[in-house]
Amino acid sequence: MLELYVVMAFMLIASAIAVSLRGLLSSVISVGAVGLGLCVMFLLLKAPDLAITQLVVEILMLVILIRATIGRGVSRIFHRSSVWIFAVFFVFAAGFLAAAWVSLKDMPAFGEPLMRVSDYFIRNALERTGAANIVTSVVLDFRAYDTLGEATILFTSVIGVLALMRSKGRKKTDERDEPDS
Amino acid sequence: MKGMSLIVKRITRYTVGMILLFGIYIVLHGHITPGGGFAGGVIIALSFIHFVLAFGGESAEENMPRKFLSIGESLGAIFFLSIGLLGLAGGYFFMNLLGTGEPFKLLSAGTIPLSNIAIGLKVGTGLFAIFMALSVFKLARKEGKE
Numbered sequence: 001m002l003e004l005y006v007v008m009a010f011m012l013i014a015s016a017i018a019v020s021l022r023g024l025l026s027s028v029i030s031v032g033a034v035g036l037g038l039c040v041m042f043l044l045l046k047a048p049d050l051a052i053t054q055l056v057v058e059i060l061m062l063v064i065l066i067r068a069t070i071g072r073g074v075s076r077i078f079h080r081s082s083v084w085i086f087a088v089f090f091v092f093a094a095g096f097l098a099a100a101w102v103s104l105k106d107m108p109a110f111g112e113p114l115m116r117v118s119d120y121f122i123r124n125a126l127e128r129t130g131a132a133n134i135v136t137s138v139v140l141d142f143r144a145y146d147t148l149g150e151a152t153i154l155f156t157s158v159i160g161v162l163a164l165m166r167s168k169g170r171k172k173t174d175e176r177d178e179p180d181s
Numbered sequence: 182m183k184g185m186s187l188i189v190k191r192i193t194r195y196t197v198g199m200i201l202l203f204g205i206y207i208v209l210h211g212h213i214t215p216g217g218g219f220a221g222g223v224i225i226a227l228s229f230i231h232f233v234l235a236f237g238g239e240s241a242e243e244n245m246p247r248k249f250l251s252i253g254e255s256l257g258a259i260f261f262l263s264i265g266l267l268g269l270a271g272g273y274f275f276m277n278l279l280g281t282g283e284p285f286k287l288l289s290a291g292t293i294p295l296s297n298i299a300i301g302l303k304v305g306t307g308l309f310a311i312f313m314a315l316s317v318f319k320l321a322r323k324e325g326k327e
Contacts, residue, residue, distance in 0.1 A: 048215035049215045049216065049217065049220070051215075052207070052215055052216050052220045053219060053220045053223075056220055056223045056224055056227065057220075057223055061223060061227075061308065064227070064230055064234075064312070065311070065312060065315065129290055129291065129293060130212075130289045130290040130291060130293075131212035131213075131289070131290035131293050132212065132213045132285050132289075132290075133211065133212050133213060133214065133215065133217075135215070135217070136211050136212045136217050136290075136293060136297070137212070137290070137293065139217065140212075140217075140218075140292075140293045140296045140297065141291075141292075141293060144265065144274075144296070145274070147296075147300070148261070148262070148265060150219075151257075151258060151261055151300060151303060154303065154304065154307050155254070155258050155303070155307070157307075157311070158254060158307040158310055158311055161310075161311045161314050161315070162251075162310060162311075162314050165314040165315065
């Protein structure tokens with residue numbers, strides 16, 4: 001448990017640094033440090049699948065994608081600190097903490113989950129699907145509908161990005177009425 | 182986007198293949214070891230991104246045309262959906278028709294490795310297409326205007 005708290009403190013410090021930095025790239029790298037902390041936490045909790053995905057997506061894709069788009073737009077963040085921002089922050093933080101305390105009070109204790117559905121998966125996944133990795137057998141066999149939804153989301157987002165960033169088919173506003181230019 | 186220095190290019194020649202191979206390994210062994218289609222697909226996309234960052238956008242556009250990316254993305258989606266529809270032949274959507282096989286072997290677990298390959302193809306080409314659209318294609322449009 002102690003190492004989890006150490007990693008959690010690291011993530012808190014990194015996120016505080018990410019908010020307070022001015023350069024956008026350094027800020028993004030600090031967010032990547034938060035993702036690294038989450039990855040280590042998944043490893044400590046014995047979830048290597050999540051750790052791999054977290055490491056690859058959170059750190060590399062976030063940093064690289066933002067690095068790829070940086071330099072064309074804003075690269076620095078301009079602060080406007082005022083009393084109102086702090087007041088709004090404290091109100092929302094207090095509301096969030098109160099709602100979290102109310103809703104997390106009834107959850108099962110840490111390390112003692114309710115094993116209703118997952119117990120069935122753990123007992124029967126190997127013989128029913130033949131996959132040694134239970135996570136994969138849940139994702140691609142028992143709950144393949146969810147994965148199909150995720151694939152649809154990714155497909156739609158790729159189509160959206162390509163449609164917004166396309167180079168062909170774009171016309172200037174004054175040429176739009178002409179048939180073919 | 183211009184390429185990086187000679188040292189980076191030289192080392193990239195050796196490392197990019199290994200990263201791609203590691204991604205393919207993660208995809209193919211998704212039902213045995215941790216990982217799977219999504220994580221492996223992202224690693225495959227990252228190996229291509231590594232190549233683009235080192236060698237610059239122009240060389241990437243020559244070696245990997247846009248049509249390849251769209252075909253890969255669509256093929257992965259159709260492949261995954263057809264695996265689901267294949268299950269209808271046995272009873273219900275996404276039924277694991279093929280035999281489960283012997284556990285801990287590469288050829289086991291029925292349709293799960295096939296789904297992993299489909300998702301890996303889809304995620305790899307899709308994320309790389311997003312990266313290209315955000316960085317390289319935009320540059321081409323700016324140069325075309327001038």
